[in-house]
Amino acid sequence: MLRAVMIALLLSAGPAAAQSVAFGGMQQDRSAPVEVSADNLAVNQADGSAVFTGNVVIGQGAMRLAAERVTVIYGEGGQDRIKALQAEGSVTLVSGDDAAEAGAADYDVETGVVVLTGDVVLTQGRNVLTGDRVRVDIGAGTAQVDGRVRSVLQPEGN
Template identity: 30%
Template sequence: MRRIRILCLALLTSVATPLAAQSDDASQPIRIQANAATLDDNKNLAVYTGNVIITQGSMRLTGSRVTLTLDNNGEAQKLVSTGSPATFRQTPPDGKRVDARALTIEYHADTERVILIQDAFLEQAGNTFQGQRVNYDIQRQIVDAGRATSDDGDAAERIEIVIQPRKRTEPANNDDET
């Protein structure tokens, strides 16, 4: 029982820094809520099931099942959340919140990337990206969509992107004024 408590504490402290890209988020405590947890120290693996909610600062990851893989140093390497759908939310310092959902969400802590797989949808500042696969680079705030291909090499499905017009900060030129 003591070993399980130590492992839980180790998991929580090792996940604290890499889980969130924002410095404020990284300094916040991690909270994991689930109906059940299975921790395997030998495989550096933790599986949380049943309405899983993981929060740290502005970051929130949900799913019906979340698998956390640690590297050999005990650092969080990858989180895989599955659900109907699984969700990801984070507010970067610029305040343009990112909301995402997919049947599977992979969070790669070492590269700070989120990969949305199957029925993927990502929204930031009113701009939306949807398709079967959407990749999001958290640090650079770059979205890459539409990389899924079929067996013959053609795009498996088209993507849909909606980009909001930029707000103009200067008044429009009026040619009538002289």
Template identity: 35%
Template sequence: MTRTLGMAAVVLTVLAMPATGGAQTAAPAVQAGGGAVSFGADGGEYTSTGIALRGRAEVVQGQNRLRADSINGTIVSGDLTRVEASGNVYFVTPDQTIRGDRAVYTFATDEVVVTGDVILTQGQNVLTGGRLVYNTRTESARMEGGAGSSGGRIRGVFYPERSGN
């Protein structure tokens, strides 16, 4: 099932990160007009090939936030190319929340893939499944079924907007 959602794009680009001890640090975003990216965690590491945030890890750009128990990023030729979040993952925008067990954001494809008991909420609307693929450029989402209580099916409740009332 494909449904276009009004989710604003998020770019989780961090160019350099000193070891953090719970401090929140800002780094410039690569995408023009994307704004600064800030991040925080109970601890972290930076190497030439990646970053690792552990314990209440959070990456924020504008009003969009990715929060998880841990967030790891892959750096290739000085650029952050991929971010992986695991454990109690939440991707939050002003309009909606995506919750799952794991999320992978790949910059080259503009895709965020959230897996593991995924719950997407937008206002009163709720969509659940096992895997959600969201494209930050086109703002389209595709939910797939998965194992669990839903028997591999996606489920949703949508409330139509009423105009003129």
């Protein structure tokens, strides 16, 4: 589906205000545990958050999120319930064979929606799509690209 959308984007002239693309050909398992590794951790009991810094890698099922800094927002129930993740600095999101890079990302764990901002680059195989802001719905396997969109498509067999 991403290839078809990229071809449509390539054939349409001018900037795209919002385009939809496929992302991650899998269903997100929201019941899977969220595993976090990092160089440092600071916990704030007052606001119910934890800040991981340095080589942060977060995984849930087959999805991986990496960044320089990630703030974990806990929901009701404390550390047993992660509500959201806010990633900053060299953010990389990988889901199946698809990948995205951005300056920042906000991941709502409960809904499975990730919003990437700052020079976003989506790749699927050798195909590349860039934009200013991308909203990825991991559960639905879709993404919407906003802002100036550019795509590079590789013909099959190349």
